[in-house]
Amino acid sequence: MKKSICVVGLGYIGLPTSVMFANHGHRVHGVDVNEQAVEGIRNKKLHIEENGLQERLNEAIDSGMMTVSTTPEKADVYILAVPSPIKADKTAEMKYIESASESIVPYLEKGNLVVLESTVPPRTVQDVVIPKLIASGLEIGTELYVSHSPERVIPGRVFEELISNDRIIGGVNEESSRMTSDLYRSFVKGQMHETDDTTAELVKVMENTYRDVNIALANELAKISGEIGVDVWEAIRLANFHPRVNIHQPGPGVGGHCIAVDPWFLVELKPDLAQIIHLARQTNDGMPVYTAKTTKNILKQAGAESGKVAVLGLAFKGNIDDMRESPSIDVIDEMSAHELVVKAYDPHIHVNNIDEQVQTMDDALTGASIIVVLTNHDEFKGLNPKEVADKMSARIIFDTKNCIDRSKWEEAGFDVHILGDSKNQ
Ligand code: SAJ
Numbered sequence: 001m002k003k004s005i006c007v008v009g010l011g012y013i014g015l016p017t018s019v020m021f022a023n024h025g026h027r028v029h030g031v032d033v034n035e036q037a038v039e040g041i042r043n044k045k046l047h048i049e050e051n052g053l054q055e056r057l058n059e060a061i062d063s064g065m066m067t068v069s070t071t072p073e074k075a076d077v078y079i080l081a082v083p084s085p086i087k088a089d090k091t092a093e094m095k096y097i098e099s100a101s102e103s104i105v106p107y108l109e110k111g112n113l114v115v116l117e118s119t120v121p122p123r124t125v126q127d128v129v130i131p132k133l134i135a136s137g138l139e140i141g142t143e144l145y146v147s148h149s150p151e152r153v154i155p156g157r158v159f160e161e162l163i164s165n166d167r168i169i170g171g172v173n174e175e176s177s178r179m180t181s182d183l184y185r186s187f188v189k190g191q192m193h194e195t196d197d198t199t200a201e202l203v204k205v206m207e208n209t210y211r212d213v214n215i216a217l218a219n220e221l222a223k224i225s226g227e228i229g230v231d232v233w234e235a236i237r238l239a240n241f242h243p244r245v246n247i248h249q250p251g252p253g254v255g256g257h258c259i260a261v262d263p264w265f266l267v268e269l270k271p272d273l274a275q276i277i278h279l280a281r282q283t284n285d286g287m288p289v290y291t292a293k294t295t296k297n298i299l300k301q302a303g304a305e306s307g308k309v310a311v312l313g314l315a316f317k318g319n320i321d322d323m324r325e326s327p328s329i330d331v332i333d334e335m336s337a338h339e340l341v342v343k344a345y346d347p348h349i350h351v352n353n354i355d356e357q358v359q360t361m362d363d364a365l366t367g368a369s370i371i372v373v374l375t376n377h378d379e380f381k382g383l384n385p386k387e388v389a390d391k392m393s394a395r396i397i398f399d400t401k402n403c404i405d406r407s408k409w410e411e412a413g414f415d416v417h418i419l420g421d422s423k424n425q
Contacts, residue, residue: 002026003183006075006107008100010037010068012048013117013151014081016158019053022060024186029075030068041068049321052159077183078104081117081151085257090264092121094128101132108136113145113179119204119258120148121265125172125197145176148197149184150204156320166190170200208262209277214248215259216280219287222250222420232420233402250420252374252400253287253327255316260284260325288330291400291419295372296338298417302369304394309335310368311344313375314357318401321348328374332356343368347379362391369394376403385412
């Protein structure tokens with residue numbers, strides 16, 4: 001059955017979801033508080049980057065199936081896809097969820113479905129969303145259906161994953177879950193797993209917490225390996241041949257808006273119980289300091305304490321252009337605090353977001369004593385060490401992602417250091 005759907009929040013999740021529904025026969029009205037973004041989308045201009053989004057937006061707007069504005073409209077279904085970040089004190093910022101829930105109340109009618117897609121602290125549907133929705137006067141579960149169906153897609157592959165990933169559907173009752181599964185089945189090819197709302201909330205937060213704890217383990221193993229004459233990358237590769245072992249990769253820290261955020265929801269919820277989770281967060285948040293200190297030590301050992309540092313990579317992970325919450329920023333801050341002169345370059349980021357940023361590889365490398373690789377972009381894997389060497393004042397490289405070809409750099413006369421590999425570290 002084709003529905004009318006009002007999507008509140010047209011960001012990384014809300015916009016792709018809106019165009020998917022619109023291109024699968026539903027009438028979609030997208031809402032955002034950002035007037036510029038709304039105006040842009042109306043004119044088929046994107047304010048975010050995502051593979052395949054432009055074509056799909058063009059289709060949705062040209063067919064007349066998708067409209068946008070800054071205020072909600074009457075619809076059969078309301079999807080809330082607004083941000084739920086953490087504040088400086090690491091507690092959840094709920095104001096967007098609250099205002100989005102409030103904003104739809106005047107439009108709600110008997111038989112409507114409200115789906116919360118944002119990743120949220122467990123109990124948000126019960127303790128934050130429902131208390132707002134009851135102002136509609138509708139009875140929850142019989143007159144107004146409510147569920148949580150968290151998005152689980154990875155930036156860069158949103159459309160593939162929207163279609164192929166399984167979905168967790170957490171209704172406040174069975175009827176709410178059933179209505180939500182029916183709706184998403186219009187484009188989801190993965191399985192629908194129905195459960196209750198609070199379980200669904202926990203499942204989503206658990207997934208990212210699992211990754212964070214696993215990365216913290218890898219980072220701890222990297223530090224241990226670095227001290228006992230072992231290459232952690234080789235050790236992890238070998239351990240992962242075990243059919244029930246999947247240790248993640250170490251690195252200079254954990255960035256992005258999900259893995260470094262969601263575990264804090266559990267720490268806030270149950271501070272006395274979420275101990276490993278809290279320690280993992282601290283371990284990963286400590287990696288930029290460790291990376292900066294290791295850089296300083298490497299320079300000292302080489303007698304180049306005052307040498308310039310060429311940082312390669314500002315995005316929070318390889319082959320994307322997103323540097324928000326990137327550990328690179330903290331690594332650079334820490335290096336500057338240790339009085340190191342830093343020039344940072346990222347081929348995917350064309351505006352200068354920090355003082356240390358430069359726009360050409362040459363500007364970063366010229367006169368540098370050490371290269372510190374912080375992001376595993378393909379461009380860095382393919383660098384020619386011989387060409388690089390001519391520009392630098394010393395030949396040292398510290399790779400925190402184990403993405404360069406060590407022997408090639410050694411052949412070109414580089415002193416090669418790899419995070420978690422005690423050879424040379
Ligand atoms: N990282 C490591 N070691 C690893 C893997 C990642 O240090 O072994 C670092 C990365 O360099 C990066 C950060 O962790 O800085 C996060 O990267 P990511 O690619 O693993 O995750 P995100 O934040 O882009 O997307 C995650 C995904 N969650 C899971 O894989 C469980 C995605 O499916 C979610 O939809 C998304 O969070 C979300 O919205 O929650």
